[in-house]
Amino acid sequence: MKKLTKLAIVLIFALAMSACKKDVKPPVETDNNNTDTDTTVVETTPVxxxxxxxxxxxxxxxxxxxxxxxxxxxxxxxSTIRSEYRKMLSLHARYLQQNPSARMTIEGHADERGSREYNLALGEKRGYAIANLLRAQGAAVGQVAVVSYGEERPEEMCSNDSCWSKNRRGVIIYTAK
Structure with a gap:
């Protein structure tokens, strides 16, 4: 009886392991009478x-x-990247992908509102948001570095909404092309 139980356990285990094999896609049936094909193409790199x-x-x-x-x-x-910048960042990622020796630093900046520590952290989050998007679209990890300047390097020196909006930014600087 013990041998039968052990055999049953081994068979169940083997069956379970064979069920875990990778999925095999069934062949696509084609209809010769229909010229309209329904295929989905997924691109992993931006074009x-x-x-x-x-x-x-x-x-x-x-x-x-x-x-x-x-x-x-x-x-x-x-620190969310707006859709208007995605095409530009996609091209930068493609450039990095096609030029493995290229390197960049992304500077994260914030406006003057908030504490120094908060603005440094926010600048870092903005820099990493850009870096992560570039990496997701093909840039190598070693090609992109992030530094935060917080409110320390403003683009505009006045204190109103139009100046603050220009100071909330991420800047791409190529260190090797």
Missing amino acids: PTDGMICCNPADLENPDSLLSQRKVYFDYDQ
């Missing part, structure tokens, strides 16, 4: 949609290229 071939180091200095844009502005007390 430039503005017609330019990505990514030439000269584009970093070309004012007509999105790669020449290096600032991401944030809403008050936020």
Whole structure:
């Protein structure tokens, strides 16, 4: 009886292990009468949609290229990247992916409101938000560094909403192209 129990346990274990094998997709059936195919393509790397071939180091200095844009502005007390900057960041990620020797530092900044410590932490969160998006789109971990300046390096020196909105930013600086 003990041998039968052990055999049953081994068989159950083997059955369970074989059930854990990776999924095999069934073959796609094609209908020769239907020319409309329903396939889904998932791309893991961003593709430039503005017609330019990505990514030439000269584009970093070309004012007509999105790669020449290096600032991401944030809403008050936020580190969420707005949709208007995603295409630009996607091209920067593609550039890093195609140029493995390229390196960048992302500076995180905040406006003057809040304590020094809070603004340093917020600047760091903004920098990492940009860095994480770049990494998710193909940049290598070693290519992107983050530093926070908080409120210490304002772009504008006045104290009103228009100045504060320019000081809430992340800045991309290429250290090696």
